[in-house]
Amino acid sequence: xxxxxxxxxxxxxxxxxxxxxxxxxxxxxxxxxxxxxxxxxxxxxxxxxxxxxxxxxxxxxxxxxxxxxxxxxxxxxxxxxxxxxxxxxxxxxxxxxxxxxxxxxxxxxxxxxxxxxxxxxxxxxxxxxxxxxxxxxxxxxxxxxxxxxxxxxxxxxxxxxxxxxxxxxxxxxxxxxxxxxxxxxxxxxxxxxxxxxxxxxxxxxxxxxxxxxxxxxxxxxxxxxxxxxxxxxxxxxxxxxxxxxxxxxxxxxxxxxxxxxxxxxxxxxxxxxxxxxxxxxxxxxxxxxxxxxxxxxxxxxxxxxxxxxxxxxxxxxxxxxxxxxxxxxxxxxxxxxxxxxxxxxxxxxxxxxxxxxxxxxxxxxxxxxxxxxxxxxxxxxxxxxxxxxxxxxxxxxxxxxxxxxxxxxxxxxxxxxxxxxxxxxxxxxxxxxxxxxxxxxxxxxxxxxxxxxx
Numbered sequence: 238x239x240x241x242x243x244x245x246x247x248x249x250x251x252x253x254x255x256x257x258x259x260x261x262x263x264x265x266x267x268x269x270x271x272x273x274x275x276x277x278x279x280x281x282x283x284x285x286x287x288x289x290x291x292x293x294x295x296x297x298x299x300x301x302x303x304x305x306x307x308x309x310x311x312x313x314x315x316x317x318x319x320x321x322x323x324x325x326x327x328x329x330x331x332x333x334x335x336x337x338x339x340x341x342x343x344x345x346x347x348x349x350x351x352x353x354x355x356x357x358x359x360x361x362x363x364x365x366x367x368x369x370x371x372x373x374x375x376x377x378x379x380x381x382x383x384x385x386x387x388x389x390x391x392x393x394x395x396x397x398x399x400x401x402x403x404x405x406x407x408x409x410x411x412x413x414x415x416x417x418x419x420x421x422x423x424x425x426x427x428x429x430x431x432x433x434x435x436x437x438x439x440x441x442x443x444x445x446x447x448x449x450x451x452x453x454x455x456x457x458x459x460x461x462x463x464x465x466x467x468x469x470x471x472x473x474x475x476x477x478x479x480x481x482x483x484x485x486x487x488x489x490x491x492x493x494x495x496x497x498x499x500x501x502x503x504x505x506x507x508x509x510x511x512x513x514x515x516x517x518x519x520x521x522x523x524x525x526x527x528x529x530x531x532x533x534x535x536x537x538x539x540x541x542x543x544x545x546x547x548x549x550x551x552x553x554x555x556x557x558x559x560x561x562x563x564x565x566x567x568x569x570x571x572x573x574x575x576x577x578x579x580x581x582x583x584x585x586x587x588x589x590x591x592x593x594x595x596x597x598x599x600x601x602x603x604x605x606x607x608x609x610x611x612x613x614x615x616x617x618x619x620x621x622x623x624x625x626x627x628x629x630x631x632x633x634x635x636x637x638x639x640x641x642x643x644x645x646x647x648x649x650x651x652x653x654x655x656x657x658x659x660x661x662x663x664x665x666x667x668x669x670x671x672x673x674x675x676x677x678x679x680x681x682x683x684x685x686x687x688x689x690x691x
Contacts, residue, residue: 248450249490251591252275257662265306270291277631280527281341284465299620304349304350304351305348305349305350306346306684307345307347307684308346308683308684308685308686309341309344309345309683309684310344310346310410310535310681310683310686311343312340312343312409312410312555312678313338313339313340313341313679314333314338314483314676314677314679314688315339315676316333316336316337316339316674316675316676316677317337317674317676318336318674319672319674320570321599323335323674326638326662326674327416328417328419328422328423328426329422329429329689330364330427330428331364331409331417332415332417333416333676333678334652335418339354340364340365340677341364342362342409343361343362344360344361344362344363344409346358346360346361346684346686350384350474351381352652353384354385355381355382355499356381356384357380358379358380359378359379359380359615360376360378360379360408360471361374361376361377362374362377363375366487366506366665367433370380376396378395378397378398378431380393380394380396381393381395385635389439389440389442390437390438390439390443391438392432392436392437393435393436393437393438394435394436395433396431396433396434397434397436398429398431399431399498399500399522400436400438400450400452400500400520401425401430401500401502401522401555401666402502402520402555402557403518403554403559403577403579403690404417404418404421405425405430406422406430406598410656410680410682411690413577413602413604413612413616414437414644414646415644415646415656415660416615416660416676417429417679418579418600418616418618419598419618419640419642420579420581420600420620421581421600422579424553424583424598425463425621426462426463426466428462429460430462430463430500431453432458432461432498432501433454433455434452434454434498435452435453435454436453438451439450443505445483445507446505446506447504447517448503449503450503451497451499451501452498452502453476453500454498455491455497455498455526456496456497456498459624460634462523462687463526463551463583464498464524464525464527464551465496465524465525466526470487471543483683492583493674495525496525498519498522499517499523499524500520500522500523501520501521502518502519502522503519504516504517504523505516505517505566511565512563512564513560513562514560515558515561516558516559517553517556517557517559518558519554519556519557519633520554521552521553521554521555522550522551522553523550523551524550525551526549526551526586526587527549527600527634528586528587528626544573549585550586551583553581553606555578555580555581555582556579557577557578557579557580558576558577558578558579559577559588560575561573561575562574569610570606570607570627571606571607571608571610571611572606572607573604573606574605574606575604576603577601577602577603577604578599578600578601579599579600580598581599581691583596583597583627584594587664593651595622595623596619596620596621596622596637597620597622598620598621599618600616600617601616603616610649610651610652611649612648613645613646613649613650614644614645614646615644618642618643618644619640619642619645620639620640620643622637636667636674638666638668639667640664641664642661642665643662643664644661645657645658646658646660647660653682655680655681656678656679656680657678657680658677658678658680659675659677660675660678661674662674662675
C-alpha cells in the first residue's frame with residue numbers, strides 16, 4: 238500500500254507540474270524573456286558518439302514550444318529457465334528476474350532546456366521490488382549540463398551513469414539484447430556504475446571525433462558496487478567468515494579526496510570507408526573499496542563489522558570497440574552489420590590482511606539487420622577470476638564462478654516506437670552446471686525521445 242500511494246502521489250504531482258507549466262512557459266515566451274535566447278553552437282556532446290541526447294521540442298499550449306519533453310518507455314518480458322533461482326543467472330536489476338511475466342522497467346523521461354546556458358534530464362524508473370513485493374520508484378539519472386562552454390568543453394553535474402565503456406551509459410531500451418552482459422554485472426553490480434557527481438568532457442580539435450571525459454563521483458552506495466559498497470564487498474570479493482568489512486557509518490563519510498571515485502575515458506571515431514565507421518575507447522576507474530584497515534572492535538566477535546577507515550582500493554580498466562557497415566544503397570538504415578566488444582579487468586586490494594584479487598571478462602556481439610526492421614544478433618560473454626585466499630575456495634560462491642554465456646536473438650521493430658525480441662541464453666557456470674533460458678520481450682515508447690549515442 239505504501240508503494241502504491243507513493244506512485245499515485247508522484248503522478249498527481251507530475252501532472253500538475255506539466256499542465257501548469259505550459260501556460261507559464263507560454264507567458265514567458267509572450268513576454269520576450271527568451272526571445273533572444275540562443276544556445277550557441279552545438280555542444281561537444283551533440284557530436285557523433287557523445288553522450289547528450291538531442292532534444293526534440295514538443296508543442297505546448299496554443300501551439301507554442303514547451304521547455305519540457307515527457308516520454309514513457311515500458312519494457313516487459315515473459316520466459317523461463319532451467320535454473321529455478323533465475324536471479325542467480327540474471328544479475329542486472331533490469332534483466333528478466335523470474336519465470337513467467339516480468340516488468341523489466343517502466344521509464345519516465347523528462348528533458349528540456351533550462352535556459353540558454355543549461356539543459357536538464359531526469360529518468361525515473363518504476364518497477365517491481367521482489368523483496369518488498371510492491372512497486373518502487375528509482376531515480377536513475379537526474380542531471381544538468383552546459384550548452385556552450387568555450388574551448389569545446391562541457392560540464393555535467395547531478396546523478397548520472399558513469400562514462401565508462403559503451404554499455405554502462407546505456408538505458409534498457411537501447412540494449413541490443415534482453416539482458417546486460419555478464420561482465421558488466423560482475424564489475425558494476427545490478428544497477429550499473431552511477432552516482433551523484435560531476436563530469437567534464439573535452440571535444441579535442443582533431444579532424445575526427447575525439448573526446449576526453451573526466452568524472453568525479455561518490456564512491457558509496459549500491460550503485461558503486463565494486464567500491465564502498467557493503468553488498469558488493471561481501472558478495473563478490475571475500476569470504477564473510479574470514480574478512481572484516483567496513484563500518485557503514487564511518488565508511489560512507491567523505492573525509493579526503495581519495496574517498497571519492499575517479500573515472501577517466503577517451504573515445505575516438507573515424508570512417509574506415511564511406512560505408513564503414515569505427516569507434517574505440519579506453520576507460521579507467523579508481524576508488525576506495527569496503528575493506529577496512531583495522532581489524533575488529535573488541536566488543537565484536539570475528540566475522541562482524543570492522544571499525545577502521547576504508548583503506549583498500551579498487552581499480553577497473555576497460556577497452557571497447559565498435560564497428561558498423563551500411564551499404565551505399567539502403568532503406569531506413571537497413572541492411573547493416575555491426576560488431577561490438579568490451580573487455581574489463583578489476584583489481585581489488587585489501588590491506589589487512591594484505592590480499593589482492595583480480596578478475597576479468599569480456600563480451601562480444603554481432604548484429605545483422607537483414608531487412609528493414611528485422612535484426613538478428615549473437616553475443617558471447619565470459620568472465621574469469623583469481624582463485625586465492627580472498628576467494629571462496631570451496632567453489633560455492635555464485636558471484637565468483639567462472640562463467641560463459643552464449644545468446645542468439647531476433648528482434649522485430651514494428652515501428653521506431655515498439656519492439657518485440659526473442660532470445661535464448663546458454664549459461665555454463667563452473668561448479669554449478671549448465672542452464673538454458675528463453676525470453677520474449679515487448680517494448681513500447683510514447684512521447685518524444687531524442688537520438689541516442691552512436
